Amino acid sequence: MNEKLKAFERLLIIMDELREQCPWDKKQTIESLRHLTIEETYELADAILDKDMDNIKKELGDILLHIVFYARIASETKQFDIADVIHTLCDKLVHRHPHIYGDVKVKDEQEVKENWEKLKMKEGNTSVLGGVPKSLPSLVKAARIQEKARAVGFDWENKNQVWEKVEEEINEFKAEVDSKSDSDKIEGEFGDVLFSLINYARFLEINPENALEKTNKKFIKRFQFLEAEASKSGKQLSEMTLAEMDVYWNKAKLL
Numbered sequence: 001m002n003e004k005l006k007a008f009e010r011l012l013i014i015m016d017e018l019r020e021q022c023p024w025d026k027k028q029t030i031e032s033l034r035h036l037t038i039e040e041t042y043e044l045a046d047a048i049l050d051k052d053m054d055n056i057k058k059e060l061g062d063i064l065l066h067i068v069f070y071a072r073i074a075s076e077t078k079q080f081d082i083a084d085v086i087h088t089l090c091d092k093l094v095h096r097h098p099h100i101y102g103d104v105k106v107k108d109e110q111e112v113k114e115n116w117e118k119l120k121m122k123e124g125n126t127s128v129l130g131g132v133p134k135s136l137p138s139l140v141k142a143a144r145i146q147e148k149a150r151a152v153g154f155d156w157e158n159k160n161q162v163w164e165k166v167e168e169e170i171n172e173f174k175a176e177v178d179s180k181s182d183s184d185k186i187e188g189e190f191g192d193v194l195f196s197l198i199n200y201a202r203f204l205e206i207n208p209e210n211a212l213e214k215t216n217k218k219f220i221k222r223f224q225f226l227e228a229e230a231s232k233s234g235k236q237l238s239e240m241t242l243a244e245m246d247v248y249w250n251k252a253k254l255l
Helices: 001-023 025-028 031-051 052-074 082-095 110-123 137-151 159-178 183-203 208-232 244-250
Strands: none
Touching: 001 025, 001 052, 031 052, 031 208, 052 110, 137 183, 137 208, 159 183, 183 208, 183 244, 208 244
16 A cells, blocks of 8 residues: 555646746646546557557556646646545545445345436435537447436336337338438438447347447458558559458458
């Protein structure tokens, strides 16, 4: 524990020195750091998907720096400091885990989630969905909305019902396309298809964001192989037929 405290103290001292002496760090505001924090979060997400523990360690450090930086800026106007941030977090964790720090009994993870949402409502939230950040990417937001709705009992009974809903939404989407409806209607039905598929993924315990990103990475790897093989043969992709490209694509699928 002493080593951890010393490491954290060292970070706070360095943050103070940078804020007082470095021209770039002196200039930063909470607003100017926002987009950088978002970027660092995505870099951490990439490292996690790649299972790169060394990079995960590095990216966690970058995010920790941002947390300390925000707190340092706020301390300059005496709004809060890093101790306030940590104590607020600790108080919330204790309050929202009455099965650990109180006499509440739970039988599984789902009851923990349900109690968490009930406690948030008692804390003044007017909607279960109020805690879903507006700026979340839509795919992640859909998954969080569904998880929160489930926590208060608003959910399907089994995955077969959800798959029936997926098929229903696909048929409605296809009907709008076939009837050449206006783009808004088609877009709306397509959104319903995606939302229902994300719901089905939840029942299969698949993280839809991770699943899609893995497919993105797989496509990039195969496409770049296709580009490399075409270059070796002295051709540009734009000069090749689909049949020629398919030969390389099928090779890429075997990698």
